[in-house]
Amino acid sequence: MNMDFSPFWISLKTAFTATVLTFFFGISAAWLVTKYRGKLKGIVDGLLTLPMILPPTVLGFFLLAVFGRKGLIGKLLYSLDIQIIFTWWAAVLAAAVVAFPLMYKTARGAFEQIDMNIIYAARTLGVSEWIIFWRVIVPLAWPGIAAGAVLAFARALGEFGATLMVAGNIPGKTRTIPLAIFFAVEGGEMDKALLWVALIFFISLAVIVLMNYWCGYQRKSMPANRGR
């Protein structure tokens, strides 16, 4: 069996980069929405959560419409000679968009749990908002944020529909493990497909299990939970 292992590296690269992007955008969005007290909170939250519920083909459609050659942002990029469709970045984009709601929702849940008194105390001590966010809020919300990041990574790793539509199937560049599996089955190469299936199964399982143990450890080490 002439085995090409590039899907493995492409998948890891893509999922990792997408998770990094989602991490920062997700946390920022989560914090901004937590602070926001306006009437549109429900709608804003709904829009940010939407990519999680929409079928990946719908997301692929939107990404194509926006970043394609005739799309809103695509037109601009093409004039600068930048093409996103059918490149690795499109795969990262697709993965980041589907993973975003997971990061956002989990981070938001973690932020909402924070005791505001601690924040007020920090403010009365004259600490800037930026430092409060990174030195007080994020550490307090850390178990939730970490869980969000891991879930985002897992989702990014498994992304297929939107990726196929905007990044296409280019071996060595955008053929991630899910794509490799699909095309292996289509082409009748069941052995190859099985190998990839097993690989991604164990990677995903390992990631989730490690997260469970780590989160459990984190929670145990928090002052309130010592001795529990």
Add this chain to the structure above:
Amino acid sequence: MTGKKKLNVILLVYSVIFLTVFLTSCDMTIRSTINTKEISENSKPIELTVSAAASLKDVMEEIKAAYEKENSSITLTFNFGSSSSLQKQIEQGAAVDVFVSAATKNMDLLAEKGLISEGTRKDFLGNKIVLVVPSGTSEISDFKDLLNDNVEKIGIGEPKSVPAGQYSEELLQNLGIVDSLKSKFVYAKDVREVLLWVETGNADAGFVYETDAKASDKVRVVARAPEGMHTPIFYPAAVIKESKNIKEAEEFVKFLYSDKAKTIFEKYGFLFID
């Protein structure tokens, strides 16, 4: 959760499951009642499921209209996809009556597994591979122009599962340029996807069938595959052995290579093999 709330949740879940099962089986009993009623009234409504290669999408619309007009008790339902995809579905037991493939390979594989009804197969259509570009562009005028630097993305069907991709790769192999072009290929899961990519300009060029190019006004044909540059394209049609409507399926396949159908296929640019 308190004991009482827990009980309520369990009851709710069971009710939902029960309702779902009840409603779906309810539909089946209603349908079979209608069926027996209509049979006793001497007209049998038959639904034929036809799995057809993606490139047949447009022409089959007209075939369907023509056939259903002459045979009012038959409804045709089409399932389009890459020939390999459809072949796999049939192997896995999909309830298909007729299979029309874009390559003899897929039909041969089904015949080997004994899934085709004996004597019903007919290789009746031909096609040509062409190179298309988005209409309005003019940098490419021949296969060799694909080697130029300004051509970055070339749409082509995944050769292992899409016949059009297989024929195109053969063509490029015989032209001696397939290896240099490989880095520009974007593999599609069926030929219509390639057409779409070229239509939207996301691919600079693509390999599709002459019939696909004809069906779209957003692409322009710049080159045609010369004779003998790839395995001759034959579309075989056959009845699936497991079909519950063998007789009706055979009738439909016979229609596909009748003179009436020939006119329709040739209108869309297909080559008819007598």
